[in-house]
Amino acid sequence: xxxxxLGVLGGMGPLASAEFMRRLTLxxxxxxxxxxxxxxxxxxxxxxxxxxxxxxxxxxxxxxLLRGIRGLEAAGCDAVAIPCNTAHGWFEAMRAATRLPILHxxxxxxxxxxxxxxxxxxxxxxxxxGTLAMGLYQERLAARGWTCLVPTPGEMAALVTPAIAExxxxxxxxxxxxxxxxxGRLAARGARAVVLGCTEIPLGIAAGxxxxxxxxxxxxxxxxxxxxxxxxx
Amino acid sequence: xxxxxLGVLGGMGPLASAEFMRRLTLxxxxxxxxxxxxxxxxxxxxxxxxxxxxxxxxxxxxxxLLRGIRGLEAAGCDAVAIPCNTAHGWFEAMRAATRLPILHxxxxxxxxxxxxxxxxxxxxxxxxxGTLAMGLYQERLAARGWTCLVPTPGEMAALVTPAIAExxxxxxxxxxxxxxxxxGRLAARGARAVVLGCTEIPLGIAAGxxxxxxxxxxxxxxxxxxxxxxxxx
Numbered sequence: 001x002x003x004x005x006l007g008v009l010g011g012m013g014p015l016a017s018a019e020f021m022r023r024l025t026l027x028x029x030x031x032x033x034x035x036x037x038x039x040x041x042x043x044x045x046x047x048x049x050x051x052x053x054x055x056x057x058x059x060x061x062x063x064x065l066l067r068g069i070r071g072l073e074a075a076g077c078d079a080v081a082i083p084c085n086t087a088h089g090w091f092e093a094m095r096a097a098t099r100l101p102i103l104h105x106x107x108x109x110x111x112x113x114x115x116x117x118x119x120x121x122x123x124x125x126x127x128x129x130g131t132l133a134m135g136l137y138q139e140r141l142a143a144r145g146w147t148c149l150v151p152t153p154g155e156m157a158a159l160v161t162p163a164i165a166e167x168x169x170x171x172x173x174x175x176x177x178x179x180x181x182x183x184g185r186l187a188a189r190g191a192r193a194v195v196l197g198c199t200e201i202p203l204g205i206a207a208g209x210x211x212x213x214x215x216x217x218x219x220x221x222x223x224x225x226x227x228x229x230x231x232x233x
Numbered sequence: 234x235x236x237x238x239l240g241v242l243g244g245m246g247p248l249a250s251a252e253f254m255r256r257l258t259l260x261x262x263x264x265x266x267x268x269x270x271x272x273x274x275x276x277x278x279x280x281x282x283x284x285x286x287x288x289x290x291x292x293x294x295x296x297x298l299l300r301g302i303r304g305l306e307a308a309g310c311d312a313v314a315i316p317c318n319t320a321h322g323w324f325e326a327m328r329a330a331t332r333l334p335i336l337h338x339x340x341x342x343x344x345x346x347x348x349x350x351x352x353x354x355x356x357x358x359x360x361x362x363g364t365l366a367m368g369l370y371q372e373r374l375a376a377r378g379w380t381c382l383v384p385t386p387g388e389m390a391a392l393v394t395p396a397i398a399e400x401x402x403x404x405x406x407x408x409x410x411x412x413x414x415x416x417g418r419l420a421a422r423g424a425r426a427v428v429l430g431c432t433e434i435p436l437g438i439a440a441g442x443x444x445x446x447x448x449x450x451x452x453x454x455x456x457x458x459x460x461x462x463x464x465x466x
Binding site for chain 2: 017019021022030038040042044076165168169
């Protein structure tokens with residue numbers, strides 16, 4: 001394309017990455033097509049399930065992730081954003097395999113928490129079982145002064161995990177009630193904000209009334225980070 | 234990626250092509266990520282304005298369109314869908330320049346009209362001034378037995394053209410009223426359905442109440458054509 005082009009390693013799931021492209025566009029100050037961020041979305045929904053790989057011996061997604069990065073390199077992209085939190089469990093392996101910078105979604109979430117005025121203290125994190133088991137948020141946010149509250153195993157099994165699966169199966173509206181319930185329980189345990197730490201979750205949350213607690217939406221967070229990167233070029 | 238991969242030549246505008254990716258996902262019967270259509274979206278919003286090129290001596294978009302097709306070829310795509318009606322004014326030149334099949338959005342719209350039960354007669358077509366001046370719909374639909382009613386130059390200048398620009402500038406909600414007004418006028422002149430023949434228009438139309446006339450949405454139409462192509466592979 002010429003100029004700075006954002007590579008988006010997506011398809012995990014495809015509705016979340018399509019929504020990421022929408023947010024990227026809507027959050028860009030633009031008066032016409034030509035003001036928007038050039039981007040290539042590699043939407044490969046066949047990447048093996050990240051949580052199954054981490055927790056139950058499923059197929060390793062890394063080869064598929066690296067194929068996507070090679071595709072984005074070949075397309076002439078200058079950086080990579082990955083609108084899938086769980087895939088960040090393979091962040092270091094991806095980073096070691098490419099010359100392109102990769103925006104880290106947890107760093108983007110941290111910037112979004114600061115933007116929301118939640119600069120410290122306990123925050124709730126909803127994500128896949130894989131993301132929570134890997135401690136992707138717990139470690140990276142603890143290093144910056146937040147503490148993370150996560151759903152209990154029972155809440156994961158009854159609320160969060162089924163809701164994520166509903167979105168991946170296009171039953172978006174059905175995901176709202178269990179996600180709102182899980183968020184409310186985190187708030188009741190002291191969370192000052194809730195991080196939607198799986199990119200399917202913002203889709204479910206958007207299907208109902210706004211939550212009565214600050215929400216750190218990782219699709220918006222990553223889109224803002226990408227726009228910042230594009231503008232700095 | 235392996236398997237059949239859809240290439241999407243987008244960015245014209247970027248909100249329309251992000252919405253195309255969303256429709257492609259939502260219209261696919263799927264129970265999990267891995268059931269969805271693999272796709273690469275080339276979203277280059279810097280493609281020179283198609284209507285300006287055709288009507289007022291603006292820069293030729295063909296080189297940018299061909300760069301996008303080369304990028305989709307390099308990414309391993311097996312077909313191309315273009316969620317921009319006006320770009321189809323360069324369809325034959327694109328088709329001559331690639332071995333990949335290109336789905337034609339007007340053929341997809343014709344199939345959608347049939348699906349809606351509007352198999353003949355006058356239909357309204359709203360699109361950019363470029364699309365209407367090139368007769369993209371008028372010629373291709375006439376060959377199949379429909380006749381096309383289009384907005385008057387006054388309706389284009391006062392309603393349709395400004396509404397398309399609102400969507401490209403992220404002011405989606407402002408586009409609804411003028412588009413609904415233009416559709417109503419076409420219906421009053423005898424249109425049995427209205428074709429949203431510019432991919433920004435469905436975004437504006439979605440921002441308000443449903444129109445009281447059958448609507449042929451070219452984002453849905455092209456998504457259905459792409460899903461049909463993917464399933465036939």
